[in-house]
Amino acid sequence: MNLANWARYGLAATLATAAGGVLMIRRPTHANHDAAPARSARHARRFGDYRVTGATVSIRATPEQILDCWQSDPQLWRDLEYLPIPEGNQPDLLLPSAELRAMASRPLLIRIVTRREGELIAWASEGDDHADMHGRMRLHDNGAKGIAVEVIMAVRPRDFASTLKTEAMMAEALKLGILRDLRRMKMLIETGEIATARMRPDAA
Amino acid sequence: MRAATFQGKGHIEVRQMPDPKIVNPRDAIVEVTSTAICGSDLHLYDGVIPGVEKDDILGHEFMGRVVDVGRESTLTIGQRVVVPFTIFCGQCFQCADQRYSACDNSCPVENQQVAEKAFGYPLAGMFGYSHLTGGYAGGQAELVRVPYSDVIPQIVPDDIPDDRLLFLSDILPTGWMAALNAEIEPGDTIAVWGCGPVGLFSILSAFHQGAGRVIAIDGVPGRLAMAEGLGAEPVNFHETDILDGLMQMTGGVGPDAVIDAIGMESHGFSIDNIADRIKQTVGMGQDRAHVLRQAILACRKGGRVSVPGVYGGKADLFPLGALMQKGLQLRTGQTHVRRYTEELLDMIERDVIDPSFLISHRLPLDDAARGYRNFRDHQDDWIKVVMQP
Numbered sequence: 001m002n003l004a005n006w007a008r009y010g011l012a013a014t015l016a017t018a019a020g021g022v023l024m025i026r027r028p029t030h031a032n033h034d035a036a037p038a039r040s041a042r043h044a045r046r047f048g049d050y051r052v053t054g055a056t057v058s059i060r061a062t063p064e065q066i067l068d069c070w071q072s073d074p075q076l077w078r079d080l081e082y083l084p085i086p087e088g089n090q091p092d093l094l095l096p097s098a099e100l101r102a103m104a105s106r107p108l109l110i111r112i113v114t115r116r117e118g119e120l121i122a123w124a125s126e127g128d129d130h131a132d133m134h135g136r137m138r139l140h141d142n143g144a145k146g147i148a149v150e151v152i153m154a155v156r157p158r159d160f161a162s163t164l165k166t167e168a169m170m171a172e173a174l175k176l177g178i179l180r181d182l183r184r185m186k187m188l189i190e191t192g193e194i195a196t197a198r199m200r201p202d203a204a
Numbered sequence: 205m206r207a208a209t210f211q212g213k214g215h216i217e218v219r220q221m222p223d224p225k226i227v228n229p230r231d232a233i234v235e236v237t238s239t240a241i242c243g244s245d246l247h248l249y250d251g252v253i254p255g256v257e258k259d260d261i262l263g264h265e266f267m268g269r270v271v272d273v274g275r276e277s278t279l280t281i282g283q284r285v286v287v288p289f290t291i292f293c294g295q296c297f298q299c300a301d302q303r304y305s306a307c308d309n310s311c312p313v314e315n316q317q318v319a320e321k322a323f324g325y326p327l328a329g330m331f332g333y334s335h336l337t338g339g340y341a342g343g344q345a346e347l348v349r350v351p352y353s354d355v356i357p358q359i360v361p362d363d364i365p366d367d368r369l370l371f372l373s374d375i376l377p378t379g380w381m382a383a384l385n386a387e388i389e390p391g392d393t394i395a396v397w398g399c400g401p402v403g404l405f406s407i408l409s410a411f412h413q414g415a416g417r418v419i420a421i422d423g424v425p426g427r428l429a430m431a432e433g434l435g436a437e438p439v440n441f442h443e444t445d446i447l448d449g450l451m452q453m454t455g456g457v458g459p460d461a462v463i464d465a466i467g468m469e470s471h472g473f474s475i476d477n478i479a480d481r482i483k484q485t486v487g488m489g490q491d492r493a494h495v496l497r498q499a500i501l502a503c504r505k506g507g508r509v510s511v512p513g514v515y516g517g518k519a520d521l522f523p524l525g526a527l528m529q530k531g532l533q534l535r536t537g538q539t540h541v542r543r544y545t546e547e548l549l550d551m552i553e554r555d556v557i558d559p560s561f562l563i564s565h566r567l568p569l570d571d572a573a574r575g576y577r578n579f580r581d582h583q584d585d586w587i588k589v590v591m592q593p
C-alpha cells in the first residue's frame with residue numbers, strides 16, 4: 001500500500017474502529033500520560049496530511065432517536081452547516097451540506113464505510129479528483145447526561161482551505177460548525193425545536 | 205408595537221418595532237400588562253455588559269396575557285402569566301435538575317460563542333439581556349415572544365393585581381435564592397450588602413428562612429429606611445467602617461453568612477473601587493468588585509457567601525486567600541426563577557408576602573427613558589419602577 005493509499009484507507013479504518021484517543025500514534029516507550037482525545041492536542045491537530053477537527057455533545061435520547069433525527073429530520077438538515085447528512089434514498093452515501101460543498105475546492109462525494117448499529121457511522125470521500133475528507137460519528141453512553149455524540153472530521157487542507165480561508169481558519173470554521181450542528185441536533189431532539197431569538201418567522 | 209430600545213450607553217428610546225409572531229411550536233405571544241426596570245438593566249444602560257446592540261428591546265421582568273400560542277404550547281389565549289426572566293427548555297440535563305439558568309438548549313447557537321469564550325460554556329437564554337444570553341427581545345414592550353411556553357410561564361390567578369405578582373418574574377425569587385444560598389440556620393446573623401430591590405427581598409427572605417438578625421448595608425438613607433422597615437439593622441457605609449462595624453455588631457464573631465446584592469457597579473470611594481472604576485471606564489476591567497471583597501473579609505470563619513449581584517468579568521484583587529483560609533462557601537448564579545415561583549406565589553396568595561411595597565413609581569412605557577435615568581440617579585426615592593405599555 002503506498003503512502004497516499006495508506007493515509008486514505010488507514011485513516012478511514014482508524015476513524016471507524018478506534019475509541020477515545022484514537023488519532024494519536026501511541027509510543028509506549030515514552031508514554032504520554034494524557035487521556036484526552038487526540039483532536040484536542042495543543043500542537044498538531046493532524047493525522048498524516050489531514051487536519052483533524054471535531055466536537056462532542058450529550059443528548060438525552062436513545063441512540064436510535066439520535067441517528068433517526070440526523071438521517072431523517074428535514075428541519076435539522078435545513079440548519080446544518082458542516083455535518084454531512086445520511087440521506088435515506090441512497091443508503092451508502094452522505095450528502096455534504098451546502099456550506100461544506102462551498103468550502104471544498106473540488107467536488108465532494110462521501111461514502112459510508114462503516115456502520116455499527118446504534119454506535120458508529122464512519123465515512124470517507126471518493127475519487128482521486130475529488131475533495132478528500134474522512135469522518136465519523138460515534139455514540140456512547142454518558143450516564144445521566146445522555147448519549148455522548150462525537151463527530152470527528154479529517155480533511156485534506158489543500159481541498160478545503162483557499163486563498164481566502166487559510167488552513168487554520170478552515171479548521172476553526174469546521175470545528176465550530178460541527179459543534180453548532182451537534183448542538184442544533186441536541187436542541188431538536190431534546191426540545192423539539194431549534195432555539196432562535198427571531199421575533200418572526202420571516203425575520204433575518 | 206412600542207418597545208423600550210437600547211440606542212447606546214445611557215440612551216433608551218421607546219420606538220415602534222415589528223410585532224412578534226409565533227416562530228417555534230412551543231412559543232406563545234404575551235401582551236404585556238406590567239413590566240419593571242431591574243438593577244440588572246442598569247448594567248446594560250451603563251454599558252458595562254457587552255453584547256447589547258442598537259435597537260435591542262430591553263426588559264426581563266414582565267407579565268401579561270397570552271394572545272397567541274404555537275401548536276405545542278400548553279397555554280390558552282387569555283391566560284394570565286408571569287414570565288420568569290431565565291429562558292429554559294425544561295428537557296435538558298440541567299433543566300431536569302431545575303438548574304434552569306444553566307439550560308443547555310435555550311441560547312441560539314449563533315449567539316453562543318462570546319460567552320463560551322469568556323466563561324467556558326455558553327449561557328442560557330434570557331429575555332432582553334444582551335446577545336451573550338441569546339439576543340432575545342425583552343419585556344419592556346407591548347408584546348413579547350415567549351419560547352418554551354409550556355414550561356416557562358407561571359400561570360397566575362385573575363384576582364390578584366399585577367403589582368403583587370410582577371416580581372415573581374425575577375427579583376422576588378432572586379432574593380429568595382440568595383437567602384437559600386446563604387444556607388441560613390435558625391437564629392443566624394446575616395449581612396446583606398445593597399438595599400436595592402434584590403437586597404430588600406434578600407432581607408425579607410432571610411427572615412422567612414429563619415435568620416435571627418439581618419444587618420443591611422447601603423449608602424442611601426431612603427433605602428436603608430426600607431430595610432429597617434423589614435426588621436433589618438441598617439448600616440450606612442458612608443458613615444461606618446463596615447468591617448469594624450460588623451465585628452462590633454456581632455460580638456467579634458462576624459456574620460454567619462453574607463449576601464452581595466450589589467454586583468459589578470459598587471459605589472463608594474475606597475481605593476480598590478476607584479481603581480476598578482477607572483479600569484471599567486477605560487475598558488480594562490468589567491467588575492467593580494469592592495463589595496464582594498469586603499463581604500468575604502467580613503464573613504465569619506466557616507461562613508457562607510451568597511452572591512446574587514451580577515458580575516461579568518475577571519475581578520482582580522479577589523481575596524482568594526480569605527476565602528480559602530477561612531473555609532468559606534461561595535454560592536452564586538443567575539436565578540433559577542421558575543424553581544421558586546409556585547412556592548412564592550402560594551405565599552403571596554396566602555398574604556404571607558406582599559412584594560408590592562417595593563414599588564415607588566408607576567410610569568407609562570413611553571416614559572422608559574425617564575424611568576431608567578431616575579432609577580439610576582435618584583436611588584433615594586426611586587426604589588422600583590413599574591411601567592404599563
Ligand SMILES: NC(=O)c1ccc[n+]([C@@H]2O[C@H](COP(=O)([O-])OP(=O)(O)OC[C@H]3O[C@@H](n4cnc5c(N)ncnc54)[C@H](O)[C@@H]3O)[C@@H](O)[C@H]2O)c1
Pocket residue numbers: 242243244245246247374375378397398399400401402403421422423424427441465466467468469470471472494495511512513514537538539583
Ligand atoms: N442573580 C440574579 O439572577 C439577579 C437578578 C436580578 C438582579 N441581580 C443583580 O442584583 C444586583 C442588585 O440589583 P437591584 O435591582 O437591587 O439594583 P440597584 O442598583 O437598585 O441596587 C443596588 C444597591 O446597592 C447599593 N450600593 C452600591 N454600592 C454599595 C456599597 N459599596 N456598599 C453598600 N451598598 C452599595 C446602592 O446604593 C443600591 O441601593 C444587581 O447587580 C443586579 O444585576 C441579579
Ligand SMILES: [Zn+2]
Pocket residue numbers: 242243244245264265289374375
Ligand atoms: Zn432583573
Ligand SMILES: [Zn+2]
Pocket residue numbers: 292293294295296297298299306307308309310
Ligand atoms: Zn434546558
